[in-house]
Amino acid sequence: MNPVNYLYLSALLFTIGATGVLLRRNAIVVFMCVELMLNACNLAFVVFSRMHGNLDGQIIAFFTMVVAAAEVVVGLAIIVSLFRARHSASVDDASLMKL
């Protein structure tokens, strides 16, 4: 098997995650889909690292994880406070800009 298949898998996961972001209304699930996309990227980085034979890709993946952690912390905080204010976690309800 060619390791390129990892990349295809990564692309597939990324696409699924992106579609999920677009389809789901629950902010938490949307967030999870974002995490899925990040993870798909991480996989790609790791495979690149293997491809090039150095550890830079893994480093990037590592940073991505850190940033993702930070993002999740802030994001979930936002969701919680949104939920407190609106009693709903649906992204469609936060549409003050609509007509």
Next chain:
Amino acid sequence: MSATAQLAAYTTSTGEAFQFWVLGTVAVIGALCTVLMRKAVHSALCLAGTMIVLAVFYLANGAYFLGVVQIVVYTGAIMMLFLFVVMLVGVTAADSLKETIQGQRWLALLCGLGFGVLLFAGIGNASLTQFAGTGRANANGNVQGLAALIFTKYVFAFEITGALLITAAVGAMVLTHRERTERAKTQRELAEQRVREGKHLPPLPAPGVYARHNAVDIPGLLPDGTPSELTVSRTLRERGQVRDVSAEALGDLKALEQRAEERLDRTRIEPPHPRRTEEASK
């Protein structure tokens, strides 16, 4: 190490290929379930599964440190955080999958499909045949290699991500923490306020209907049989977890009376609706 030799090869070992196809399938299924599950809890669990699979793939690709971190940090910490939030927001609440924005679903699928095709085409187009493998890079140990890079080449980025993490932590606290801007009202003041507003002078009515339904999520019934929302805790009301049992309770009452009638050899009436019991026991 045979593993490193294998990693440097153009193709992987059969074992790894087997592992890829099996676990890859699991990962894709997990991802799909994340997107498609109606309840957030299920989505979270499926995502956790996918992440674990990915951790295995990291290990298979020579990123030992990342593999472990993936399990410990991601699956262990972040996903747990998700679960906590899901608990806060309401575990049982299931999303409706009905689309409300016109054309959104089709557009989303079209974009997703198009994007996927493009990615696949891009990857297929690139001549990715040379795999150097991580053998040499991991020669002094994967963790040591990473550490050498992080604390030399990427030291600034590392420091900045540290700052970012702290900021995020503070930010999360600021966002979720609600400062009390005024003194909490005493019991007496609350009572006076109630009197002044002229509503609910007595304590709120208690939930529960008869002895069989004394759960807190079942509203008490008014004399005419309609449920009173007031009897249920506000938190439950806001989560939408009030169980409406008025019709059911009335039915039960009716059945009870009927049974009493039957006992007393009165007219026979058809049996009560069978669904009622299931619902009630839920």
Next chain:
Amino acid sequence: MENLIALLVAAPLLGAAVLLVGGRRLDRAGHWLGTLLAAASFVIGLVLFASLLGKDAEHRTLVQHLWTWVPVESFRADVAFRLDQLSVTFVLLITGVGTLIHLYSVGYMAHDERRRRFFGYLNLFLAAMLILVLADNYLLLYVGWEGVGLASYLLIGFWQHKPSAATAAKKAFLVNRVGDIGLSIAIMLMFTTFGTFAFGPVLTSAGDASEGRLTAIALMLLLAACGKSAQVPLQSWLGDAMEGPTPVSALIHAATMVTAGVYLIVRSAAIFNGAPDAQVAVTVVGAVTLLFGAIVGCAKDDIKKALAGSTMSQIGYMVLAAGLGPIGYVFAIMHLVTHGFFKAGLFLGAGSVMHGMNDEVDMRKFGGLRKYMPVTFVTFGLGYLAIIGFPFLSGFYSKDAIIEAAFAKGGTQGWILGSVTLLGAAITAFYMTRVMLMTFFGERRWQPDADGHDPHPHESPTTMTIPMIVLAIGSVGAGFFFHLGDRFVHWLEPVTGHSEGDSPVGVSVITAATLVCLVVGVGIAWAMYGRRAVPAVAPRGSLLTRAARRDLLQDDFNHVVLVRGGEHLTRSLVYVDHTLVDGVVNGTAAGFGGMSGRLRRVQNGFVRSYAVSMFGGAALLVAATLLMRAV
């Protein structure tokens, strides 16, 4: 001596300024101030006249250059006055008759609370009229030309509370403006032809210009003259102008202003002489108006409107004479002067009658007034005899001369014009006799006025009778005086030129024919209005009579074609402006508004919608990148 000319204009101008700006404190003495200044102007005119008489015939021209008015490159208009035989004749007529009418107005307007203003306007008129006849170039003449128009507008509409007066004033001004187009274009044509529009250079070099250009200029001048002198087709305003106080009708709409057209044509003699086609047009206009005015005059029961018709007709005589060329110019002016006397006298007499009859103007409600107003009767009668051309009175000499000149034109044209003038003389005799009989003879037909007051006919005060007497003297004697030794002809000859035509018939034959026409006219009138009693209510009359009562339907034509048509035009243009011109702009604006309204819908506020577009955009970017690599 030249420096006096400006004073001539300045005196009444000062009067107008003082009286109009001075305010109420001048109410008590203002009218005397106005009269005094008019008289002063007359005296200055006499002095200048005397000084001209003292020079030999060829050098009787005084020019006073005051200041350069509009200098732009080759365009030069000066404020400069020229006093020669022609203008001094007018100056004396204007200031003389003007002074008399000022005097008359003192009595006539005695009960009007706005008398001061009236005298201010009269003075303004005098000043403008003097500018008109004294101007040394056509542009300054234009100033006077419109100035008298303004004064006429103000005076016709003097009783502004009457809507009919205000409308008549507006109409007079507007019709005059149509004529002014002619004068404007004539001046422009002169400028492009001669490079100047001062009298001297234009008239001396008129021979250098092509006949086509001269004809164009002459026709434009004729248009101007038609407007000011109430000639067909621009005559419609004169009848309505009788809405003004009677002294105004006497001064402006009989003696002076309406003759300005004749002045213009005679002054521009050099141009008309070079444009025979235009001269024919002038005579045609004159002849048509002559008959038109006379016919209208026959049918009117309003004494002032009958006189207005007469004025129109008499000016038709003058215009016709002016169109005859050098054989007629002098007689046109002579008739103008004598007409100034007797027509002013007639109007003042009519005013006197109205003064005694509670401002009644309908002749059918007069009758037998000769016993009650002897002075008025005598002066009016003398004016009447003068206008119909009773032998040895003013009209006899001046009108006869025009009839002779018309025949002297020669050829078919001469016969036609001669016959028309003879016919006109007969009709004149008819309608004037009619006026005379209906007003002063027959039984009394007075009726109480609208307020129920019975009229008590009485003679007018002295301030009113004196001017009438003076004018009556003029009507009687002026013609004979002018005729004696062809004085008038010799006086004007250096300015206008003069030539004797060759009359196909003898002078005595024409005089006899004129007298026959006169007798016929008077006879018919006496048969209709003298022998029979005049009905107090106008009979239906023949078709011609009814048409003549309505000014031969000219007004109706104007109303239908111009007023109605104009109203429709403006109304539709207002619509076009609002819907089409503005509509295009507003439509564009609405189009953009609608478009952005539709575009705004894309911004539906849903994060997921935005996410789709972002994702789509990202996909497009990836596709573009791949394509770039592929290419």
Next chain:
Amino acid sequence: MSFPLLTATAALPALGAVATAAVPASRRSAAKWLALLVSLATLALAVVVLVRFDPDGARYQLTESHAWIKNFGVRYELGVDGIGVALLALTALLIPFVVLAGWNDADPLETGSRRWRPTQGFFALILAVEAMVIISFEATDVFLFYIFFEAMLIPMYFLIGGFGDRAHEHGEEAAATQRSYAAVKFLLYNLVGGLIMLAAVIGLYAVAGNFSLTEIAAARANGSLHMATSTERWLFLGFFFAFAVKAPLWPLHTWLPNAMQESTAPVAVLITAVVDKVGTFAMLRFCLQLFPEASRWATPVILVLALISIVYGALLAVGQRDIKRLVAYASISHFGFIILGIFAMTSQGQSGATLYMVNHGLSTAALMLVAGFLITRRGSRLIADYGGVQKVAPVLAGTFLIGGLATLSLPGLAPFVSEFLVLVGTFARYPVIGIIATFGIVLAALYTLVLYQRTMTGPVKPAVASMPDLKARELLVVGPLIVLLILLGVYPKPVTDIVNPAVKQTMSDVHRTDPKPAVEASK
């Protein structure tokens, strides 16, 4: 370096505007007096400019030049020629009257309100407009001119939208709606024109490399700056469009009736007598000087449009029911005359057009301000609401009549001279157009006299029966204007002497000479 007189003339009202705006809310009358004093001081400065200007001297005098934006060659360049100085004087002359006429127009409705700032704003905005208009007349740098040409819109927008007649036939709310409509329309029209001009200004820079009017014109004249024919034409059209909107020329005129109808009479005077003059002035100064060939190329079309403006404006004026709208359409007709004179390209036409700008300013100011006094008294703009005013307020009626007579160009009053010059100038080169334009004088008489007849004569309407006559302040506004109208009608030489040399220059810019008279030509 000598005293920067031109800068001072513009800076004084600008500083005055700031000072007026800063007057405390409770001192309303102080703001009025301050504005009046500043405008009078500006007038004094303008008189100094007039005296210092030598008609036979250099083309641009009292010049000032400082580098401003070096990277783009933009300079702060001022200078006046005869045309500019005449219009500068007109502007400085009219503003005190505008201020005086608008004395009470921006007062609070309730007498008690102490926190009322719009009064200060009203007068400050008027002074701001004055400053910008003056600098537009002075600027010899195209970019500098453009900036103030556009900036003028801002204070004008607020003057139109913020201050209207107190009375309105459909109530206060409808008045506010229509006001803001008029203001937005004014702004949009002029902005579109300005944007197109901006493109042309940039284009000019791309071709010429700097913005200096004098340099470009000199370079064009001596042939060192060649422009392709099509380039020149496009640039000309860009400039001309903006000026035609401002002027306004048919069919770009529809903003003017709305703006004049909805604003107070002094502001309407400001629009038509002062601000719009910048448009016609700029045609003379920029279009003809910078693009002589293109100007000649476009002449036929522009003349026809001007002719349409004359007749169309006059006909529409006849059909109006609103006094102010009527005056607005009359102004459109008059602007047609001005543009006709400019593009007839004869000395008489252009001198006449310049004179016309001055005279139209005076005559419209007289007519419109008296109309404003009338409207304030009765509280209606509709002609039909009046009648017989002459009887109760003779002085008002008299001044109104004189204003009207000036509008219809009665000889003896100033506008006659200019109108006749324009007509003669046009006729000399284009006889047919000249003749048709002459018909405008009948229509002018029609709309003026109909207006006068319907409002002033006839039986006294009950609603006007107790109308007071003109007060001292109002007489102080109208009197001098009427005196000037008569004076300039009788003796316009001082103005023509200043204007003629500048016109001669412009004529040589466009390589045109006056047609010779036929008699002389045939010899």
